[in-house]
Amino acid sequence: MTTLADTQTDARIDPLIADALIDKRSDAIDRRIEELKRIKVAKPTIYIGAGTCGLGAGAAKTIAAVKKYIDDKRIDASVVEVGCIGLCCEEPMLDVQLPGKPRVSFRQVYGKDVDAILDGAFKNEWPKEKVIGQFRTDGVSPIDGLPYFDEHPFLKPQTRWVLANCGQMDPDSIEEYIARGGYKAFLKAIHTMTPEQVCKSILDAGLRGRGGGGFPTGQKWLMAQKMIAEQKYLICNADEGDPGAFMDRAVIEGDPHRVLEGMLIGAYAIGATKAYIYIRAEYPLAIQKLEIALERLKAYGLVGTNIKDSGFSMNFIIKMGAGAFVCGEETALMNSIEGKRGMPRPRPPYPCESGLFGKPTVINNVETFANVPAIIANGSSWFNAVGTKGSKGTKVFALSGKISRTGLVEVSMGMPLRQVIEAIGGGPANGKKFKAVQIGGPSGGCIPDQKLDIPIDYESLKEVGAMMGSGGMVVMDEDTCMVDVAKFFMEFIQSESCGKCIPCREGTRRMLDILRRITRGRKSESGTDALTRFKGIMVIERLAKVIQDTSLCGLGNTSPNPILSTLRWFRNEYEAHIFERKCPAGVCTELRLFRIDTDKCIGCGMCLRNCPADAIVGEKKKAHYIIEDKCIGCGNCKDVCKFGAVELIK
Amino acid sequence: MTTTEQTLEDIFNKHPHAHRDSLIPILQETQKAFGFLSRESVVAIGRHLDLPTSKIYGVATFYNQFRFQGIGKYYLQICRGTACHVKGSAGLLAALKRELKVDEGQTTRDGLFTLDVVACIGACGLAPVININGEFHARMTPDAGVKLIRDIRKKEEAK
Secondary structure, three states: OOOHOOOOOOOOHHHHHHHHHHOOOOOOHHHHHHHHHOOOOOOEEEEEEEOHHHHHHHHHHHHHHHHHHHHOOOOOOEEEEOOOOOOOOOOOOOOEEEOOOOOEEEEEOHHHHHHHOOOOOOOOOOOHHEEEOOOOOOOOOOOOOOOOOHHOOOOOOOOOOOOOOOOOOOOOOOOHHHOOOOOOOHHHHHHHHHHHHHHHHHHHHEEEEEOOOEEEHHHHHHHHHHOOOOOOOEEEEEEOOOOOOOHHHHHHHHHHHHHHHHHHHHHHHHHEEEEEEEOOOHHHOOEEEEEEEHHHHHHOOOEEOOOOOOOOOOEEEEEEEOOOHHHHHHHHHHHOOOOOOOOOOOOOOOOOOHHHHHEEEEEHHHHHHHHHHHHHHHHHHHHHHEOOOEEEEEEEEEEEEOOOOOOEEEEOOOHHHHHHHHHOOOOOHHHEEEEEEEEEEEHHHEEEHOOOOOOOOOOHHHOOOOOOOOOOOEEEOOOOOOOHHHHHHHHHHHHOOOOOOOHHHHHHHHHHHHHHHHHOOOOOOOOOOHHHHHHHHHHHHHHHHHHHHHHOHHHHHHHHHHHHHHHHOOHHHHHHHHOOOOOOOOOOOOHHHEEEEOOOOOOOOOHHOOOOOOEEEEOOOOOOEEOOOOOOOOOHHHHHHOOOOOEOOO | OHHHHHHHHHHHHOOOOOOHHHHHHHHHHHHHHOOOOHHHHHHHHHHHHHOOOHHHHHHHHHOOOOOOOOOOEEEEEEEEEEHHHHHHHHHHHHHHHHOOOOOOOOOOOOOOOOEEEOOOOOOOOHHOOOEEEEEEEEOOOHHHHHHHHHHHHHHHHHH
């Protein structure tokens, strides 16, 4: 019998789990399932968060230290590398589950902390400042004095459906996924439901595309299902190009089988025999997890020809993106798969009619697919009981930026945005004042404090000039300049614009020019520049409307959103830049001036040596001076001064 | 056959009877093998796929991933996504430019470091993030970034 530790690449299967899959039952099978679910464990089990976030924070050293500890002390323990649980700010995270005790989760366990934590755990000592919480476990008494993990303010308000398994189980183990009910929905679909019934179930559930478009998934599937063609395709858009979004990466790294099961069900529903996963090259760990997961699917006969005698055949192909944001757009993505430049196609015809290689194609986001198995397993009324009238179910957000607790958050639609920012995120970090939250990536907008009480749903966000988007939520505080944010997005969009249509290619260039002129210093201005600056800002709204109405694809027609939304809510910052030539937040370099505090300066000359504009004068050991007219506001002097003698004059 | 030709042969053998839709995977494997796309590789790929070199350059130059020049021993990618930007990645980039004395997309004269930017690595919760040869480093401050460079330099000099 294979043991938990043996699930590496390969075609080995666990006969008990293979039986469980086809609904056979026995005591041995039940015991095996319980063992895999790890509600209670027979030997010490140590979990380490090894997603990209965890590894970036140092989890590789933690894992090495744990392995060394159990080797040196000859302890028979299991080490399980799990995906992101979502509490990024506490990475690297380590959990210890001893036989007869609940699983306890620890924060920021670096390589050097491992010995002390494990020593303590084996002696039943749990240092409060390192413990995040203990898991509630049926039949196991809780440890006195430790908080519950699910009561952590970050986790308590969440509704974790898509993220249910992330950080809890070994993502490489299909056996663990099956033990937790995995692939039951897929087998139910192919053995007891017609493709049309599957589409209807998703339609009734009210699932809308989670990639940003918000199009009713069931409707898309029905349209493709009705098409008659000798070949149909299913595509999973795992490009996740929105800067600030990492939900899809975490789901694929933490629970890849959930996505694959959703895709299998989708392919059955529309009649596709080939499914592509288009994943960006910047996610090497996620790609690796997918490859392992596909090997395990093959081993259990859940993919290929005539799957489990159902008559349904399907195969997966992984395609890697090559670093183009526009390839997150559905038709550009298809062109990329076809080996062409990633340029969008005009619609109609829509992909459901003529998509990849000209055949009917359904393309959905990772999170959309991840919602599918639970809907088929639990029924559409289970799903649509949660959410608002127009937006059902949950949404996963990637909360980052100037906030106390960063990470992945899954909440029911309809939750007030303020609750996510304040209760879950803990409000702005370092005692700073909240300014805005940017939602929806480069297609979205910024929402100020006075609008934070809106419910999270597709329509409410549009009303305030933002967008659900893929789920990226970046929090900004008083030190963020909103004009700089608009310029940042415009620079990104301009460099990622494919160039095919004039409104986007030329229009985004014009908008960027206008923003650059506003943030340029007085010194580099020529005679007519001031006039052009005023004209620019008046022209922006008309320019934006033209770009929105005439661009070929979503990248172009949402490109004015960052400017429009910051102009709407932060007009005063724009006016300060345009009329007073000042940047209130102190960010726009050319509008800044620096001054040396002569009391603190000891004349070391570091600033002088690092000034790119030769704007600093001074003799050795005597206080230095910045010549205002020459200063370009780059801030090098402040960065290199070890004595805090350089001040920013805003 | 030269080693270059042999390496290319091995890649082509993994894609027999290949069509246009294998172009990007082949380009990716070629860059992985050589570090960049040389003219010789592009011509060979064109022969294998029966595509004109101009079409292949048209596709390769469209995507940010493809390079047409060699890179240094350590390929540094600084993330310039929204969260990283808001958390100060511009300052981190400026500090690294100062330390390495190169601009984005350039390699240091000793061939040790190539400095580049990437749109978003996807570890936004731990911004700012940099990627050195596939290893991710999170919560990077300008000082931490400079220290990382100096540590690598010391390690290389010790060899």
